[in-house]
Amino acid sequence: MDARQYAPATQRNREPILAILSEVLLTRSNVLEIASGTGEHAVYFASKLASCHWIPSDANPAAQASIVAWKNAQQLQNLDFPLPIDVTQASWQQQVAERNIKAIVNINMIHISPWLACLGLMEGAGQILPPGGILYLYGPYKRNGEHTAPSNDSFDRSLRDRNSLWGVRDLEAVTEAAAAQNLRLEQVVEMPANNLSVIFSR
Numbered sequence: 609m610d611a612r613q614y615a616p617a618t619q620r621n622r623e624p625i626l627a628i629l630s631e632v633l634l635t636r637s638n639v640l641e642i643a644s645g646t647g648e649h650a651v652y653f654a655s656k657l658a659s660c661h662w663i664p665s666d667a668n669p670a671a672q673a674s675i676v677a678w679k680n681a682q683q684l685q686n687l688d689f690p691l692p693i694d695v696t697q698a699s700w701q702q703q704v705a706e707r708n709i710k711a712i713v714n715i716n717m718i719h720i721s722p723w724l725a726c727l728g729l730m731e732g733a734g735q736i737l738p739p740g741g742i743l744y745l746y747g748p749y750k751r752n753g754e755h756t757a758p759s760n761d762s763f764d765r766s767l768r769d770r771n772s773l774w775g776v777r778d779l780e781a782v783t784e785a786a787a788a789q790n791l792r793l794e795q796v797v798e799m800p801a802n803n804l805s806v807i808f809s810r
């Protein structure tokens with residue numbers, strides 16, 4: 609049985625995301641990806657960023673199985689097996705102690721999970737990253753309490769209908785949660801389809 613899952617959005621957003629990652633990730637870095645989902649991004653970024661070592665993870669066992677299947681299909685030396693990381697679990701960062709993580713990448717998670725997941729991500733990132741380390745987030749955001757496009761407004765409503773704890777986050781609230789963990793907002797880049805790349809440094 610082939611456990612590989614497919615998320616069509618990854619095919620659309622991977623090139624613009626890669627362009628930003630190529631600029632912000634240091635070469636020869638160990639990169640922890642939180643919420644790798646299907647694993648398609650992990651194999652793509654590991655193949656394109658050959659000097660980085662990519663460590664995927666996800667809270668969901670089916671996603672972990674998909675990441676393993678994608679890894680096995682591609683045979684990339686610089687891609688690890690996935691870690692079962694749930695950022696809402698206390699001390700999740702202990703799973704990567706001693707891994708010398710220089711950057712954390714998190715794509716399309718904080719709006720499809722409770723706010724506690726964002727807080728847990730920030731807390732762990734603040735502890736894992738060394739000074740100068742990078743936290744990269746990608747997804748849709750509100751700015752100053754307003755949606756940036758009607759499509760984001762309807763996406764937000766559909767998320768909240770599925771789970772009242774989900775929803776498009778305020779960039780200012782995310783920035784504040786990061787600042788509380790000594791993560792400084794460095795750069796916000798407008799991306800296709802009304803998404804943002806948001807880059808913090810420790």
Ligand SMILES: C[S@@+](CC[C@H](N)C(=O)[O-])C[C@H]1O[C@@H](n2cnc3c(N)ncnc32)[C@H](O)[C@@H]1O
Nearest residue numbers: 643644645667668694695696715716717721725
């Ligand atoms: C919309 S998917 C995005 C997956 C992938 N990053 C992508 O862009 O295709 C959201 C992912 O977040 C993961 N997730 C949700 N809550 C999480 C948590 N508390 N800790 C870690 N991963 C979580 C889900 O299992 C899912 O794989």
